[in-house]
Amino acid sequence: MKPLDLGAEPDDGSGTLAELLDRICARYGLDYIAYAGINTVDDSIHGVVNYPDAWKSHYVEQGYQLIDPTLIAASRSVGLVEWGRLRDFDSFRRVFRDAAEFGISTTGLTIPVRGPFGDKGMFSVVSSHTEEEWQRLRREFLSALQTEATLFHDRVMREGRSMKIMLQPTLSEREREILQWIAAGKSQFDVGVILSISTRTVEVHLRSAREKLGAMTTPQAVARAIGMRLIYPI
Amino acid sequence: MKPLDLGAEPDDGSGTLAELLDRICARYGLDYIAYAGINTVDDSIHGVVNYPDAWKSHYVEQGYQLIDPTLIAASRSVGLVEWGRLRDFDSFRRVFRDAAEFGISTTGLTIPVRGPFGDKGMFSVVSSHTEEEWQRLRREFLSALQTEATLFHDRVMREGRSMKIMLQPTLSEREREILQWIAAGKSQFDVGVILSISTRTVEVHLRSAREKLGAMTTPQAVARAIGMRLIYPI
DNA sequence: CCCGGACTACGGGTTTCCCACAATATGCAG
DNA sequence: CTGCATATTGTGGGAAACCCGTAGTCCGGG
Numbered sequence: 001m002k003p004l005d006l007g008a009e010p011d012d013g014s015g016t017l018a019e020l021l022d023r024i025c026a027r028y029g030l031d032y033i034a035y036a037g038i039n040t041v042d043d044s045i046h047g048v049v050n051y052p053d054a055w056k057s058h059y060v061e062q063g064y065q066l067i068d069p070t071l072i073a074a075s076r077s078v079g080l081v082e083w084g085r086l087r088d089f090d091s092f093r094r095v096f097r098d099a100a101e102f103g104i105s106t107t108g109l110t111i112p113v114r115g116p117f118g119d120k121g122m123f124s125v126v127s128s129h130t131e132e133e134w135q136r137l138r139r140e141f142l143s144a145l146q147t148e149a150t151l152f153h154d155r156v157m158r159e160g161r162s163m164k165i166m167l168q169p170t171l172s173e174r175e176r177e178i179l180q181w182i183a184a185g186k187s188q189f190d191v192g193v194i195l196s197i198s199t200r201t202v203e204v205h206l207r208s209a210r211e212k213l214g215a216m217t218t219p220q221a222v223a224r225a226i227g228m229r230l231i232y233p234i
Numbered sequence: 235m236k237p238l239d240l241g242a243e244p245d246d247g248s249g250t251l252a253e254l255l256d257r258i259c260a261r262y263g264l265d266y267i268a269y270a271g272i273n274t275v276d277d278s279i280h281g282v283v284n285y286p287d288a289w290k291s292h293y294v295e296q297g298y299q300l301i302d303p304t305l306i307a308a309s310r311s312v313g314l315v316e317w318g319r320l321r322d323f324d325s326f327r328r329v330f331r332d333a334a335e336f337g338i339s340t341t342g343l344t345i346p347v348r349g350p351f352g353d354k355g356m357f358s359v360v361s362s363h364t365e366e367e368w369q370r371l372r373r374e375f376l377s378a379l380q381t382e383a384t385l386f387h388d389r390v391m392r393e394g395r396s397m398k399i400m401l402q403p404t405l406s407e408r409e410r411e412i413l414q415w416i417a418a419g420k421s422q423f424d425v426g427v428i429l430s431i432s433t434r435t436v437e438v439h440l441r442s443a444r445e446k447l448g449a450m451t452t453p454q455a456v457a458r459a460i461g462m463r464l465i466y467p468i
Numbered sequence: 469c470c471c472g473g474a475c476t477a478c479g480g481g482t483t484t485c486c487c488a489c490a491a492t493a494t495g496c497a498g
Numbered sequence: 499c500t501g502c503a504t505a506t507t508g509t510g511g512g513a514a515a516c517c518c519g520t521a522g523t524c525c526g527g528g
Contacts, residue, residue, distance in 0.1 A: 078349045078388040114348035115312045143377030150380075154312045172504060185454035187484070201506050203486075208504090218485080220419035222453045223467045226460050233461025406474060422515070435476050437516075442474090452515080 017048040024148050028141045030125045037121040055102035067091045074110035074122045083108045107134050113153040123149035175209040180231040183222045251282040258382050262375045264359045271355040289336035301325045308344035308356045317342045341368050347387040357383035409443040414465040417456045
């Protein structure tokens with residue numbers, strides 16, 4: 001799936017997201033930065049990078065966001081992923097052989113960031129320093145970069161763009177409440193008693209919830225509602 | 235619920251978790267550090283702190299881990315939570331009025347850490363510096379402390395203790411597969427066709443899955459299985 | 469060799485869920 | 499004022515799920 005580009009989004013006065021990446025590069029002596037946010041509901045990707053346009057286009061055309069090990073490894077890691085550890089991956093060689101033709105270095109690292117709502121992003125920085133310079137730069141700026149990554153991710157989330165991208169359906173309060181009870185193991189009759197409404201009313205709300213969630217069955221509605229954080233899996 | 239104390243866990247040669255906290259305090263001129271990991275399946279808490287034993291006991295006896303805003307706020311935040319922002323909370327005053335009697339300062343901050351498997355921890359540091367000293371220390375060490383928090387959380391997770399705490403039930407491969415299809419919206423008949431087994435067999439596996447998960451109904455089994463990461467909410 | 473777990477299948481019955489249709493009342497935005 | 503969404507209630511009927519009990523084979527471990 002083609003990732004959505006957030007680079008040119010309107011800003012809150014402090015410049016676009018792409019401009020912010022440029023400033024971070026300037027501040028720490030980096031070549032490029034790539035931020036990839038992942039919608040954990042449908043695994044779609046949205047992002048903002050300050051790579052050259054030619055490389056951005058090529059990357060997406062080749063579908064590299066689906067195999068790029070710098071993203072995959074970081075997605076599964078608690079801490080940052082040094083690209084040096086990925087050099088033996090075929091996928092790494094494939095992506096970065098092409099990248100070299102666009103002047104992109106193979107030296108870099110990716111910092112995973114996770115937010116409180118299951119949202120996550122991968123903050124990758126690239127540098128064409130020598131290995132020795134890279135290690136020094138890394139030691140000096142690593143913690144600061146982690147902070148930048150967190151703040152950047154927070155800004156992406158705060159601007160609500162990812163929220164809009166998720167475009168998840170909402171449930172009415174009653175629908176959500178009833179589905180929560182169903183997920184907790186109560187029958188429709190039980191829920192009617194608990195909420196002091198008729199079983200028919202429970203039935204109608206359940207059907208409406210299924211429709212809104214695009215679910216064929218009530219168990220599927222429960223699964224989707226949990227995935228979208230509308231109810232809890234207790 | 236009483237949080238589980240991990241302080242005295244055997245170590246990998248680099249000292250116990252509590253000793254590691256002591257070293258971090260010494261390195262950054264802090265009074266105490268408290269790490270609280272949360273099991274997001276049943277919201278139980280496990281942790282390690284190097285507070286005085288008397289305060290540890292008092293804190294748990296009073297059930298403060300259930301109302302401590304330094305934990306609650308951090309649990310819901312992308313970035314760190316400065317305790318100064320919490321001073322107006324009744325719960326903060328209640329907890330830290332007691333803490334003062336044990337020599338615990340009200341100056342500190344909490345760094346939330348989130349891992350790739352939905353695991354999360356709250357890494358709190360306390361300092362009795364003057365406000366001016368605290369701000370300087372904060373600026374100087376904040377990024378480093380975020381790194382320490384991540385590494386500490388990683389170590390807790392890597393040692394597997396939290397995994398053992400979860401102690402979640404397992405499903406057989408067939409049970410999991412069938413529940414996954416049910417969560418995806420298929421009827422029992424559909425699942426029988428898909429897997430080339432009879433509807434009766436599907437029924438038996440579903441019943442078995444409900445029993446293992448302690449669920450009264452199939453929607454509840456789906457909810458619990460998702461919560462335990464046995465199936466996905468797609 | 470025995471036992472337990474996993475997987476498979478069935479009969480019969482009851483309960484629950486779901487579908488389609490119909491209706492009223494309230495609040496809010498245009 | 500109108501239209502829409504939400505919440506509520508109801509009927510009839512069929513489909514699906516669930517319950518209970520029973521039974522067989524295969525495989526791995528003790």
